[in-house]
Amino acid sequence: MLRAARTAPSRGNRIFDLMSGMWLKAIGYGREEIARAVFEAMKKITFNPWGMTSEYTIRLSVKLASLAPDKQSRVFLVSGGSEANETALKMAKKYHAIRKEPGRYKVVSRRGSYHGNTHATMALGGGGVAIPWDYGPLQPGNFHSPQPFKFRCAFCKGRNECSLECADEVERAIIAEGPHTVAAFTDCFAQSSSSATSARMSAFRKKPRCERSSTQSCLSAAS
Ligand SMILES: Cc1ncc(COP(=O)(O)O)c(C=O)c1O
Helix, strand or coil: CCCCCECCCECCECCECCCHHHHCCCCCCCCHHHHHHHHHHHHHCCCCCCCCCCHHHHHHHHHHHHHCCCCCCCCCCCCCHHHHHHHHHHHHHHHHHHCCCCCCCEEEEECCCCCCCCHHHHHHHCCCCCCCHHHCCCCCCEEEECCCCCCCCCCCCCCCCCCCHHHHHHHHHHHHHCHHHEEEEEECCEECCCCCEECCHHHHHCCCHHHHCCCCEEEECCC
């Protein structure tokens, strides 16, 4: 696997990609069997109109569901991380609309997180490493709470122990906005946008509080 993860030689140097692209090329670059499988698939189907399915869609969906903790999981295939998060936002809002609560459209997320480069996903991050100054108003209805990371934590500065204030802040944000107006909360277990940190898991365990505040859907942005 190490060999496969190397990129092509450049100016005589051999480069070992420790990041595996953006953590998604662990299988390595230029794998012939994958290129061949894509070629074979494209000979059979080159376009799949919306609402239709194909042999490949079905096979991949069955495989993904078989790997998921819930084997009855449904699969909605999209083209990448930004679209996955956009879709998750839409699903959360649609869910509430179908439940006859269309007033639940707000989303609480972590300030400085990265969820993609479309307008809605930039709004989820709300500033941090890449502050979206230049794009005018982003998606309205987004509210931010602080990150659950020890590094430069505003709550735990100078303290040895985590106060879990970052978890309480999520609940406070939901209550401040009105629980009946909040559709979802979204978060990441690991962040690269704020210096490759992993979250305090205790903060995640505290999260069901947003269910207590009747927000119903807690999205996990695992794209
Ligand atoms: C957590 C997270 N969400 C969303 C995205 C966006 O994915 P994409 O570039 O496929 O749109 C990324 C990309 O790095 C990401 O790390």
